[in-house]
Amino acid sequence: MIEGTDIRHLMGRSLELPCGAELKNRLVKSAMSDSLADGEGNPTEAQIRLYERWAKGGVALSIIGEVQGDPRFPEKPGNLVFSADSDLLTLQALARRASVEGAHIWPQLGHAGALSHSAISRPTGPSALQIGDFACAGMSVSDVEQLPQLYARAAMLAKEVGFTGVQIHAGHGFLLSQFLSPLFNRRNDQYGGSIEARARIVVEVIDRVRRAVGPRFPVGIKINSSDQLEGGLTEADALELVAMLDRTSVDLIEVSGGTYFPGAKACTDNVASGPYFVDFSARAKQVTCIPLQATGGFKTGDQVGAALASRAVDAVGLARTMVLNPALANDWLSGQAAAPAFPRFETVPPGGITAWYTMLLTALANGNESRFEVDLSSAIRLYEERDEMRSANWRERFGQA
Numbered sequence: 001m002i003e004g005t006d007i008r009h010l011m012g013r014s015l016e017l018p019c020g021a022e023l024k025n026r027l028v029k030s031a032m033s034d035s036l037a038d039g040e041g042n043p044t045e046a047q048i049r050l051y052e053r054w055a056k057g058g059v060a061l062s063i064i065g066e067v068q069g070d071p072r073f074p075e076k077p078g079n080l081v082f083s084a085d086s087d088l089l090t091l092q093a094l095a096r097r098a099s100v101e102g103a104h105i106w107p108q109l110g111h112a113g114a115l116s117h118s119a120i121s122r123p124t125g126p127s128a129l130q131i132g133d134f135a136c137a138g139m140s141v142s143d144v145e146q147l148p149q150l151y152a153r154a155a156m157l158a159k160e161v162g163f164t165g166v167q168i169h170a171g172h173g174f175l176l177s178q179f180l181s182p183l184f185n186r187r188n189d190q191y192g193g194s195i196e197a198r199a200r201i202v203v204e205v206i207d208r209v210r211r212a213v214g215p216r217f218p219v220g221i222k223i224n225s226s227d228q229l230e231g232g233l234t235e236a237d238a239l240e241l242v243a244m245l246d247r248t249s250v251d252l253i254e255v256s257g258g259t260y261f262p263g264a265k266a267c268t269d270n271v272a273s274g275p276y277f278v279d280f281s282a283r284a285k286q287v288t289c290i291p292l293q294a295t296g297g298f299k300t301g302d303q304v305g306a307a308l309a310s311r312a313v314d315a316v317g318l319a320r321t322m323v324l325n326p327a328l329a330n331d332w333l334s335g336q337a338a339a340p341a342f343p344r345f346e347t348v349p350p351g352g353i354t355a356w357y358t359m360l361l362t363a364l365a366n367g368n369e370s371r372f373e374v375d376l377s378s379a380i381r382l383y384e385e386r387d388e389m390r391s392a393n394w395r396e397r398f399g400q401a
Contacts, residue, residue, distance in 0.1 A: 011026050017291060021216070027058070027315070028254075028293055028295075028315050029059045030317030035077075036078055039397070042080070043091060065110075066110050067108055068110060076387060077393070082109075086157065088161055109168055115260055125139065126139060126144075144201055152205075164218065168209065168220070170224075176201065177223075179199075180224070181227050181232045181259075182232065223238065224256060232261075243287040276297040277295070277297075278312050292313050299342065304316045325340045326364060328340065349376055353376070
């Protein structure tokens with residue numbers, strides 16, 4: 001057992017990234033799809049308040065999940081969109097208020113690809129697929145070659161409006177993760193085949209983003225340790241990917257796992273106790289000098305302290321734990337190491353837990369969490385009703401899918 005003072009010391013150490021930027025401690029609010037944008041790709045006051053709460057709660061870094069550079073392929077209609085006609089004033093307000101007290105705020109730049117929300121998109125991935133009820137179109141070489149500039153434009157906008165870094169999303173089954181996965185990527189050109197070829201577009205995106213934002217602006221990436229699906233990305237391939245990333249200019253590699261492929265069980269719905277990806281991160285440490293962040297399954301300060309003490313990770317990502325207590329970082333750093341009380345549900349309908357936490361995020365954003373009493377079925381209904389309403393706004397703003 002690590003003593004409380006030692007845990008606080010480990011969590012409270014600053015972390016210098018390769019680009020020279022500094023995280024004030026080792027606690028990161030990892031990306032979640034908060035679905036709090038206005039349905040037209042712009043921040044809402046509620047979303048701004050939410051990230052301001054986490055900043056005031058003591059995190060070193062918050063990452064805004066699922067920020068789109070192309071409105072044709074969103075994960076959900078509540079995503080932010082970074083484009084030439086974005087509402088720059090509200091983006092500036094979000095960046096400013098979410099970076100108070102020395103916190104970093106990074107948008108997670110993504111593209112849902114084959115998992116794009118079908119109500120407002122025509123899902124398109126690395127390869128045309130038909131697996132059961134799941135189907136998507138395939139991308140042309142020209143489509144793929146446009147991706148680096150798409151990510152670079154979004155990253156440049158993030159820098160211009162005041163965000164302190166960006167994260168490239170290459171995990172959880174979204175587009176860049178799809179390229180890495182043999183389950184999605186069945187191409188026989190330069191972007192398919194070996195892990196080196198499947199990772200080609202990821203490396204090209206990193207290189208173009210770095211050229212756009214310059215050498216001193218943080219660029220992170222989120223990857224899977226495995227897809228946790230038969231035929232998907234394996235841990236062996238993921239370790240080769242980490243070795244390739246070590247030769248790029250990324251500043252922080254976040255390790256997670258699993259995918260939102262229909263029918264797959266999300267690792268975040270696992271009821272087992274304990275962090276998920278520390279062992280993989282320890283192996284990844286052998287092939288990279290880039291700082292590593294593990295995200296998934298951390299519920300207690302002791303778990304965070306043990307992972308940091310092992311030197312398998314340089315930072316720890318917390319998502320649902322920080323939804324249950326947005327001031328968790330300050331609490332743990334001040335010695336209040338109690339873990340939040342996680343809810344228990346007798347029956348869990350598909351998507352219920354994700355919907356429940358998403359609606360709790362909405363309550364947090366509006367300061368109503370003390371009055372939040374929603375069961376899983378009601379959470380799903382509220383979540384789907386809001387998506388339907390925002391989908392109508394999305395189609396009006398960006399055009400029919």
